[in-house]
Amino acid sequence: MKTTSSNFGLKMGVATREAYGQALVELGRANPNVVALDADLAKSTYSAKFGKEFPDRFFTVGIAEANMVGMAGGLALNGKIPFASSFAVFLLDKGYDQLRMSVAYPRVNAKFVGSHGGISIGEDGPSQMAVEDLALACGLAGFVVLIPSDEFCARALVHRMAEWSGPCYMRTGRPKTPIIYTADDQFEIGKAKQHGDGRDVAIIACGLEVSYALQAQAQLEAEGVSARVLDMHTIKPLDDEAVAGAARECGAIVTAEEHLLDGGLGAQVAKSVAASHPVPMEFVGIQNTYAESGTPDQLMEKYGLTAPYIVAAVMRVLKRK
């Protein structure tokens, strides 16, 4: 993402999907019960890294997501820790009945990683873009739903998923992603990472939007608005405590996500805010549409997901305080 790095000076790192592949190899070395599955997108999801090192524990099922999810269920019922990956849109949308029946309902210990989340995949266009995966994953009772913001966050969350007993979904992204954290940063499922302690507004973001939120934070600072940014890498279970704290201390919240505004981060945060400490909210996200082909930067701009849109949402919400 050229825009983010050039405008804000964050160093560019690898894509979260690549960090996933690397972390999966680490898991494979540490635990012989870790197995991986992919539906003919292993080179793109980076699960191929695991397959190269552990061919006996890697199941490439062909273009058959439903079968893959069911297989993961059967493996998990017999002591394996399967990590099944594909593009997020195919994994969630084609595998949904299986995620529900073969995984969520019996609450088996299987992990699912959908790459190419959001519209920042660019030129391949909307048929390949998951803009509803977080909502779908949140609709699976008992699932943990994760969306890392950079490579270090991704790596850490892959390890946390492996330690977690129960089903998990993680979205990764296609483009290289600005580095926000270091290898020493600690991540815990369900615990937001706070950046700054601004008290005028809280920007709650996830995934790639966190780097845009940090950029917006800097711009707002220059205009005399003190914002805090919460990296909400866990959509479910949501960090209700952090959300309530942000609502109480800032009195206004803007959410930012690379996802439809229906059922994603904004919806989850709104539910939490409404139940704890209602304050005005504004929502940055994809507005009830599918995107199109283009460069990632063009698309993030055209569909209203870059820092200026977050700044504008902050200005709107401040007027409502």
Added chain:
Amino acid sequence: MSTQVAPLTDLKQIANRIRIDIVKMIGAAGSGHPGGSLSAVELLVALYFRVLRHDRNRPAWPDRDRFVLSKGHGVPVLYATLAEAGYLDPVLLPTLRKLGSPLQGHPDKRMLPVLEASTGSLGQGISIGIGMALAARLDKRDWHTFVMVGDGEIQEGQIWEAAMYAGFHRLSNLTVIVDYNQQQLDGFLVDILDPAPVGGKFRSFNWNVIEIDGHDLEQCIDALQQARAGLTSRPTAVIAKTIKGKGVSFMENNPEWHGVAPKKEQVEAALKELEANAR
């Protein structure tokens, strides 16, 4: 494995008792699926009393064979068989479909851990079974996985994704049993979407196929034992021709009995027929 020594005449009596339990359970529940439960009785008896490697004193024995009922709506036959085989207290049978009962309307492993999988959304059992068979292969264990599907169920696309995978990867430690009763909820397969030739389809997906009469206990036992032996280096599909509603004359071959519970007088009439078979 003390449950596996009964002579054939006893197995027939067990099958009859299971049919009686099915009718009583579904009658008491006031809803359920008698047709596809009654069609699978001999196949379940053959599995639990002659074929599966299991031990009721060690229900979680890691080397037990696995059985997945993919056609989850037929679960009364599984509950009744598990009760006969000593895995389930028979006093639980009348609690079928009642609030808080482990005998859920469709198999629920959370409520009844002796079940190998939760099912009920059709089409998923073979994929789950493949995962199990791969787990056995990874651990270098020789337990076998059996999955029962309905013939209507094989209209689901996922069945053929799974069949292609298991055939291609030569999962000889996996057996699928097709309860081929030729009917589904809305009517006869031939009037809706006929999967025939079922054996031919599995053969073309590189499966070993055995076609039998699913009410002939000897044929069921032979076929399932052969499948379990895994001699062909292929997965086996046992295509078992059955009669939906088998054993209750007014239910036999009548799709109306796919998902309707018998009323009180019908329960009595059915039990009268079945009890006449009891020794």
